[in-house]
Amino acid sequence: MIAEKSNTAQLIIDKISSSAEKVNFIDNDQLSKALLYLENKGIPNNKHEDYKYCNIDGIFKKEFRNIEQKLNSVTDVAQYKLKDALTLVVVNGNYSESLSDKLILKGLHLTAFSNLDKEEKKLIGCLANVESDAFIALNTAFSGAGFHLKIADNEQLQMPIHILYVSSANSEALVNPRNVIELGKNAEATIIEEQICIGTGKVFTNFLSEKFVGENAKLTSYTFQNEGANGFSVNTNQVTINRYGKYDNTTVTLSGALVRNNHNVVLAAQNCQAHLNGLFTTRNNQLVDNHTLMDHQMPNCESNELYKGIITDKSTGVFNGKIYVRKDAQKTNAYQSSKNILLSDDATINTKPQLEIYADDVKCSHGTSTGKIDEVAVFYLNARGIGRESAKKLLLNAFAQEVINKIEVDELKEKILNLFENEL
Amino acid sequence: MITIKNLHASIGDKEILKGINLEIKAGEIHAIMGPNGSGKSTLASVLAGREDYEVTQGEVIFNGKNLLDLAAEDRAREGLFLAFQYPVEIPGVSNINFLKTALNEIRAYHGQEEMPAKDFLALVKEKQKLVELDGKLTNRSVNEGFSGGEKKRNEIFQMAMLNPKLAVLDETDSGLDIDALRIVATGVNALKSKENAFVVITHYQRLLDYIVPDFVHILYNGQIVRSGGKELALELEAKGYDEIKKQFESLEK
Ligand SMILES: Nc1ncnc2c1ncn2[C@@H]1O[C@H](COP(=O)(O)OP(=O)(O)OP(=O)(O)O)[C@@H](O)[C@H]1O
Ligand SMILES: [Mg+2]
Numbered sequence: 188m189i190a191e192k193s194n195t196a197q198l199i200i201d202k203i204s205s206s207a208e209k210v211n212f213i214d215n216d217q218l219s220k221a222l223l224y225l226e227n228k229g230i231p232n233n234k235h236e237d238y239k240y241c242n243i244d245g246i247f248k249k250e251f252r253n254i255e256q257k258l259n260s261v262t263d264v265a266q267y268k269l270k271d272a273l274t275l276v277v278v279n280g281n282y283s284e285s286l287s288d289k290l291i292l293k294g295l296h297l298t299a300f301s302n303l304d305k306e307e308k309k310l311i312g313c314l315a316n317v318e319s320d321a322f323i324a325l326n327t328a329f330s331g332a333g334f335h336l337k338i339a340d341n342e343q344l345q346m347p348i349h350i351l352y353v354s355s356a357n358s359e360a361l362v363n364p365r366n367v368i369e370l371g372k373n374a375e376a377t378i379i380e381e382q383i384c385i386g387t388g389k390v391f392t393n394f395l396s397e398k399f400v401g402e403n404a405k406l407t408s409y410t411f412q413n414e415g416a417n418g419f420s421v422n423t424n425q426v427t428i429n430r431y432g433k434y435d436n437t438t439v440t441l442s443g444a445l446v447r448n449n450h451n452v453v454l455a456a457q458n459c460q461a462h463l464n465g466l467f468t469t470r471n472n473q474l475v476d477n478h479t480l481m482d483h484q485m486p487n488c489e490s491n492e493l494y495k496g497i498i499t500d501k502s503t504g505v506f507n508g509k510i511y512v513r514k515d516a517q518k519t520n521a522y523q524s525s526k527n528i529l530l531s532d533d534a535t536i537n538t539k540p541q542l543e544i545y546a547d548d549v550k551c552s553h554g555t556s557t558g559k560i561d562e563v564a565v566f567y568l569n570a571r572g573i574g575r576e577s578a579k580k581l582l583l584n585a586f587a588q589e590v591i592n593k594i595e596v597d598e599l600k601e602k603i604l605n606l607f608e609n610e611l
Numbered sequence: 612m613i614t615i616k617n618l619h620a621s622i623g624d625k626e627i628l629k630g631i632n633l634e635i636k637a638g639e640i641h642a643i644m645g646p647n648g649s650g651k652s653t654l655a656s657v658l659a660g661r662e663d664y665e666v667t668q669g670e671v672i673f674n675g676k677n678l679l680d681l682a683a684e685d686r687a688r689e690g691l692f693l694a695f696q697y698p699v700e701i702p703g704v705s706n707i708n709f710l711k712t713a714l715n716e717i718r719a720y721h722g723q724e725e726m727p728a729k730d731f732l733a734l735v736k737e738k739q740k741l742v743e744l745d746g747k748l749t750n751r752s753v754n755e756g757f758s759g760g761e762k763k764r765n766e767i768f769q770m771a772m773l774n775p776k777l778a779v780l781d782e783t784d785s786g787l788d789i790d791a792l793r794i795v796a797t798g799v800n801a802l803k804s805k806e807n808a809f810v811v812i813t814h815y816q817r818l819l820d821y822i823v824p825d826f827v828h829i830l831y832n833g834q835i836v837r838s839g840g841k842e843l844a845l846e847l848e849a850k851g852y853d854e855i856k857k858q859f860e861s862l863e864k
Contacts, residue, residue, distance in 0.1 A: 568713075570660070571769065582703075584704075
């Protein structure tokens with residue numbers, strides 16, 4: 188019966204073990220747990236409740252049969268840079284000091300994983316439980332040479348940090364970018380994470396970020412995904428917020444063959460806040476799957492989620508929002524809303540709120556709406572001389588505004604708006 | 612300007628327009644009156660190109676072109692304007708962006724370049740003043756949260772901006788207070804010229820005191836059953852539709 192097992196995970200491990208560099212910054216205990224987990228559980232397929240619409244085992248079997256890891260080096264990222272941000276570049280999972288800007292910001296400390304001392308290394312994997320998900324395990328087993336970013340206590344970064352993750356290969360490849368971002372007490376930072384995939388080969392990017400928002404700290408985070416037809420990715424953000432801390436994320440997904448986002452936020456102490464906003468557009472056969480988890484563990488916290496999708500052709504969108512309100516989490520406010528526009532009869536959206544509430548004094552609500560483009564509005568615009576295509580653009584733009592307006596970095600907002608309009 | 616011949620239109624299998632004939636020349640103002648549900652808005656919508664209605668018979672010639680062959684946006688670009696009875700709210704699309712897009716698409720259709728931003732803003736200012744529209748409204752989303760009267764005034768503002776050849780005003784007077792009514796009428800009268808024409812759909816003589824029609828038509832049960840001069844509106848105001856209804860009912864029998 189051994190042949191029956193067809194363990195995709197094992198195949199991948201075998202294939203990339205030879206070319207992967209030795210991961211020396213993750214402790215052996217975690218490494219072996221990761222490998223064991225993969226061996227036992229494998230890569231999830233659509234029988235797995237959390238991956239019901241996102242059969243990644245199937246994707247690996249179909250699209251990544253020939254992982255050869257012919258990774259490209261990247262020499263120029265000038266076109267992606269923002270003017271008023273500090274750029275850090277990660278190529279195929281590895282931090283590139285030479286492509287990155289000099290770290291001139293007061294209060295900002297960056298340490299490459301390989302330079303962490305023994306104590307500091309313990310931070311890796313501190314938030315993301317290696318035995319909770321196959322992709323955390325996979326990343327742990329083959330983690331790229333990422334970095335630990337620390338914003339010191341009481342420091343407010345004067346400029347956003349733009350982390351550019353570039354995947355590029357000339358063959359099928361799997362890369363595992365990883366970072367740990369830590370905001371000290373009362374610290375404030377804006378971090379933009381942008382994911383792109385260039386090169387001729389299909390790349391599966393298995394991204395993992397652990398983010399720790401310290402007491403009364405504020406992390407404003409933007410995720411911008413535009414990986415194109417060769418980009419497949421699973422992106423895990425594992426966030427923990429301390430007392431009075433605030434975490435805001437806006438994720439815009441404009442392209443990618445497959446994009447699965449696991450955004451897990453633990454509101455671990457009293458009086459913290461988390462806001463997750465998402466906008467995605469899908470076309471052709473793409474799949475964008477946003478899974479969120481708001482884990483309210485303590486009283487007086489607030490969370491709010493707004494996800495909007497524009498789904499075209501035969502593509503699929505998924506929004507699955509889990510909210511846990513643990514028994515100590517009295518006076519929780521948790522809201523969630525998912526709104527979608529289907530632009531073709533073959534487009535699909537699956538939305539599912541999952542509320543598990545164990546406290547009694549809470550305010551929770553969720554709402555979902557799915558519709559087509561408003562033909563009455565289209566006619567009104569037509570009647571003023573505006574053609575069908577521009578009318579559609581105006582209306583979709585209006586639909587997206589609610590999320591795009593959450594972006595407080597003007598340059599990024601403009602860039603996304605332009606690319607968004609081109610996508611329509 | 613426009614010639615409507617034997618126009619029939621239905622929605623589903625229900626026939627609503629049952630043979631409309633109407634000829635409007637440049638420089639004229641026509642009023643269309645008629646009881647609720649008689650087909651006035653349907654006529655306006657069919658002319659503007661709403662696709663929910665199926666034209667089953669007849670033709671419409673608009674400045675030499677077969678109007679019914681044109682898409683709704685091209686009808687507007689050819690100079691047809693419909694002031695909606697129920698203007699549509701479009702959250703997230705600013706009035707200003709909407710008008711700029713409209714104006715420039717109309718210009719592009721006629722082979723003209725985009726209007727320079729400066730000229731556009733000057734035009735906005737001028738027309739805003741004409742219809743006494745609060746400047747704040749132009750920066751808000753199209754009709755979103757506008758009061759009934761503000762929506763109607765916004766329709767006239769758009770008309771003033773786009774300067775159509777033929778404007779069809781569908782009950783633009785309903786829901787307006789006396790001042791607004793006067794302002795709307797002033798707007799229409801200021802735009803009126805030898806080159807354009809207006810169709811004013813209304814239930815009340817009141818508006819026709821301000822916008823004096825050359826012709827008044829009564830639409831009943833999908834047909835124009837009577838036409839006359841401006842005195843017809845006064846007669847209707849005094850007598851109501853009873854006589855017409857009776858005539859029609861006896862015809863039915
Ligand atoms: N989408 C539709 N589906 C079914 N019936 C419709 C539709 N639109 C209009 N009708 C019917 O067509 C008839 C004419 O409607 P229309 O709106 O043209 O009347 P009107 O003369 O403008 O009335 P009012 O004075 O109340 O504005 C009415 O009986 C109406 O119910
Ligand atoms: Mg009507």
